[in-house]
Amino acid sequence: MAKYCPTFSCGHEAEVVLFGREKDRDRKLRWYRENGLCPECYRVKQTAEVALKSEGLPPLTGTDKQVQWAAKIRVDVISYVRNKVSSANNTEEQKDGVTQIFLELCQSRTEAKWWIDNRDEYNTMKLLWPEVIRIAKERQLT
Numbered sequence: 319m320a321k322y323c324p325t326f327s328c329g330h331e332a333e334v335v336l337f338g339r340e341k342d343r344d345r346k347l348r349w350y351r352e353n354g355l356c357p358e359c360y361r362v363k364q365t366a367e368v369a370l371k372s373e374g375l376p377p378l379t380g381t382d383k384q385v386q387w388a389a390k391i392r393v394d395v396i397s398y399v400r401n402k403v404s405s406a407n408n409t410e411e412q413k414d415g416v417t418q419i420f421l422e423l424c425q426s427r428t429e430a431k432w433w434i435d436n437r438d439e440y441n442t443m444k445l446l447w448p449e450v451i452r453i454a455k456e457r458q459l460t
């Protein structure tokens with residue numbers, strides 16, 4: 319392993335540690351220069367993306383650090399569930415219905431800690447899904 323200090327495509331320099339063969343390291347360094355973002359710009363970009371995807375969702379409560387982390391978990395969980403639902407064998411109406419219910423349940427959970435405690439996508443879905451099904455039955459979607 320070796321330390322390098324490439325200039326990323328955003329124009330900033332940052333230290334990186336690379337492993338592996340010389341050829342692979344060169345390829346990676348070239349990618350950093352041409353397409354890569356330094357860790358700080360990467361973090362800013364991620365935060366902006368999460369903020370965009372969180373549009374329409376209520377703000378989370380907690381410390382700054384918790385809120386930032388939880389917001390990322392929340393958008394990941396929502397896109398995971400959207401994917402799952404869209405590949406399910408149901409009518410479009412049913413799919414829209416359960417997605418809507420799931421989003422409502424997500425909106426009712428505004429404590430950052432809840433998302434962090436249940437940060438595994440599969441876990442969150444397992445926790446919320448029985449409730450989604452119950453509400454779907456009430457609304458006669460199933």
Ligand SMILES: [Zn+2]
Nearest residue numbers: 328330356359
């Ligand atoms: Zn940068």
